Amino acid sequence: NSGEFDDLDFNGAFNAISGVLEGKGAGKVTTNYRLRDWGVSRQRYWGAPIPMFNLPEGGEIPVPADKLPVLLPEDVEMDGVQSPIKADPQWRKEELNGKAVERETDTFDTFMESSWYYARFTCPDFTDGMLDPEQANYWLPVDQYVGGIEHAILHLLYARFFHKLMRDEGLLSSNEPFKQLLCQGMVLKDGAKMSKSKGNTVDPQAMIEQYGADTVRLFMMFAAPPEQSLEWSDSAVEGANRFLRRLWKAVHAHVESGDTAALNIELLNDADRDLRRKTHETIAKVSHDYSERLTFNTAIAAVMELLNEIGKFEGNPAVTREALEACVVLLSPIVPHICHALWQDLGHSEAVIDAPWPQVDESALVKSSIEMVVQVNGKVRGKIQVAADADAESIKDIARSNENVLRFIDGKTIRKEIVVPQKLVNIVVG
Known part of the structure; x- marks a missing residue:
């Protein structure tokens, strides 16, 4: 219903309408820029x-x-x-x-100082200018930039201004300052952003004096994903402290139990293998959460799950030690002080920060046996343990011999047996 402008796309309509207006002397095309000169x-x-x-x-x-x-x-x-x-x-x-x-x-303006500090970090001792091109090009661009959401526009815009100016001046060769950006959320109190004007700020120093810096760090990393806002909670700070106390007690209970022989994976029973598998699953998850997903809360949750399994375990002390050492190293970026002490309590002379990052043992992740559900006519009637590499006929035999399953198939004709690998067996009787 646009007359002569019917069926035109955006650009075609823009040009046609502006042409008509200009022809009538009723208007002209102009370009408006939101960018303004910067008074510095x-x-x-x-x-x-x-x-x-x-x-x-x-x-x-x-x-x-x-x-x-x-x-x-x-x-x-x-x-x-x-x-x-x-x-x-x-x-x-x-x-x-x-x-x-x-x-x-x-x-x-302060932005003139904060817009290129990342580049100066590459050569802090250089005295002949802003940057040493050799060192700047070695380190830049920044692999991962983490900044507050309130800086997500102007600071990053000015950083790009500076970076491209330094590139044009031959001080560095990259086009952009940062490869990846993570905008972290704000800290809230009772649902509102903390601010002095609202009087809703929390002085972390009081919490640090009461619980220690590690507890406050753990709470803030665990309370929310980094890109979301964090609701401050005194009770949750106490919960973080309780977890660290559990970790401390678990390590010291293990140390006080006496010397631990070296781990021999050939002598492990099923319970030992289960905890060891959990340990290496945790190493894999935490490593991925730290390096790829940047979700520190889920990394901490994974270590908490592992500590729960350690608390229920009563098997090979060498397996316990491997799990506890993994907990300590995996948590050390979040709670460095307690982990430094626990690492040395575990008998290591070097600082935990110098310890190698745990590596996943792929063989530990392989299950020797799996649990499968057994259904009779679509209803769950039992659970069985079978070898991970068991064939379908062996699985059917074990399912049919299950004591509870026998009650529902005894004396009946088995019309069909369906095996869903590593999940379930469904026996159809009539």
Whole structure:
């Protein structure tokens, strides 16, 4: 119902309509940019100097290259009232070609400092400029960037500005500053973002003094996926502390039980193999959650499950030790202090941070036997244990001989037997 513009796609309609309007003198095509010039000067108490000289006759000029960098004064009094830069007349004085000039006392916007720090980290000892291209190109771009959601627009936009400027100046060769970005959520209290104006902030120092830094770290990593907001909960902090106490007690109970012989996988029974399989499943999951998914809460949950299994286990001490050592190393990025102590309590002389990351033993993941459900006419009547490599006929024989299954098939004609590998057997009788 658009007359002469019927059936046109967006671009065709845009061009046709604008052409008609221009032909009638009723309008013209223009391009609007939301991007504006960035005013970077600030009247801050302290900050990065703006490299400009103010001239006595008025106006300003950039500081020549031979007088860069402009360094802040070091012999200053921080009174919290007046900017030490503006309060220091000697610092402002400078000379250029025999003529007195004055340094600019306004400072750069903070974004001018925070937009390229990741690049400076590659060469902190370099003194001949912003970056050492050799070191910058070795390290950059950043593999994984983690930042607050409130910085997800402006800071990242300015970081790209700086990065492309440094690329154009030959300081580095990559086009983008970061390969991957994770925007972490905010900390909430009673459903609202913590802020001083609302008076709903929680001082973590009080919790650290009561429970230790590891407990607070564990709670914050476990309470929510990193990209979601975290609801602060004092009771959940207590729960994190209880878990760490359980880990501490489990390690010390094992150590106090005496020396442990080396693990010999040829001598393991089914219960030993079950815990060992759980240990290596946990190593695989936690490694994947840390490195690929960045879901620290699920990694912690996996270690908690493993500790539960250790608590119920009464078998080979060497299997227990392997599981406990895995718990300690896997948790060490989250709770480094307690893990450092427990690692040494387990008899290791090196720090846990220097311990090799646990490797998955694929052979430990293979089940020697599996549990299968047995149905009679579609209803569950029993469960059986069969060898993992058992053939269908062997599985049927075991299913038919199950005591409870016999009650429902005895004296009846078996019309069909269906085996779903590694899951169930359905016996149809009539």
